[in-house]
Amino acid sequence: MNKTVSTAFQLTRNPFGKLVLTTPEGLMIEGVLPIRAFPIQSPEVGISLVHTDGHEVAWVEQLAELPEPTQTLIREELQGREFMPQIASIDSVTSFSTPCTWQVQTDRGHTSFVLRGDEDIRRVGPTILLVTDSHGIQFLIRDPAKLSKESRKILDRFL
Numbered sequence: 001m002n003k004t005v006s007t008a009f010q011l012t013r014n015p016f017g018k019l020v021l022t023t024p025e026g027l028m029i030e031g032v033l034p035i036r037a038f039p040i041q042s043p044e045v046g047i048s049l050v051h052t053d054g055h056e057v058a059w060v061e062q063l064a065e066l067p068e069p070t071q072t073l074i075r076e077e078l079q080g081r082e083f084m085p086q087i088a089s090i091d092s093v094t095s096f097s098t099p100c101t102w103q104v105q106t107d108r109g110h111t112s113f114v115l116r117g118d119e120d121i122r123r124v125g126p127t128i129l130l131v132t133d134s135h136g137i138q139f140l141i142r143d144p145a146k147l148s149k150e151s152r153k154i155l156d157r158f159l
Contacts, residue, residue, distance in 0.1 A: 009058050011049075011070045019077060021049060021057055029057050034074045039082070040140065041125045047074065085111070086140045087131065090151040096158075099134070106139065113137065118158050129155075 010022040014030060021029045029051055037046030044063040048056050063071055085106035094101045098117045104110070113133035115121070120132045129141040141147070144155055 011073050013073060019049075019073060032057055033081070034060075034077050036078065036082075039084075040128055040130070047078075049074075084138050084140050086142060087147075089148055090154045093154055098158075102131075104139070113139070115158070121155075121158055 008024045011032075012020050012022070014020050018031045019033070021032045023029070031052040032049045033052070035048045035050055036043055037048060045061070047060040047063060049058040049060065050056050060066060060074070063074060066074070085108045087104050087106055089105045091103040091105060091110075093103070093115075098120075099114050101112055101114050103112045113135070115131065116134050122130050122132075124130050127143040127145070129144060131139040131141065133139070141155070144152060147155065
């Protein structure tokens with residue numbers, strides 16, 4: 001199967017909820033999955049559409065360049081498969097030494113998690129932090145400078 005140019009395919013959802021890619025030649029490929037090349041730094045740049053056998057069937061350079069509803073279908077599929085809540089505020093921590101429990105507000109609601117050590121907070125870009133809890137769940141802080149003063153003060157104690 002040849003890789004398809006990003007603007008030369010159609011994407012639909014079948015009655016079972018699976019994505020179906022249709023090539024310009026009319027070939028229908030059922031069960032394609034979008035996979036981000038750069039999930040944290042550039043989530044809408046470089047998205048591979050792969051068949052269930054793992055072979056790439058199309059490449060999307062920029063998601064915004066695709067027509068609707070293709071953009072929406074890809075975003076919905078990615079959201080259903082990926083779970084990385086973004087921390088909006090750090091309400092409290094049980095201690096400034098690790099392990100400790102963090103109480104945070106995320107884009108998916110309030111939660112708490114255990115931070116095992118300072119090494120579980122790492123930079124993955126100029127402004128992006130990735131916080132991994134004791135269960136391996138990753139939380140994203142896109143830009144610590146945009147957190148409240150109180151949240152930044154808590155975070156700074158661990159950096």
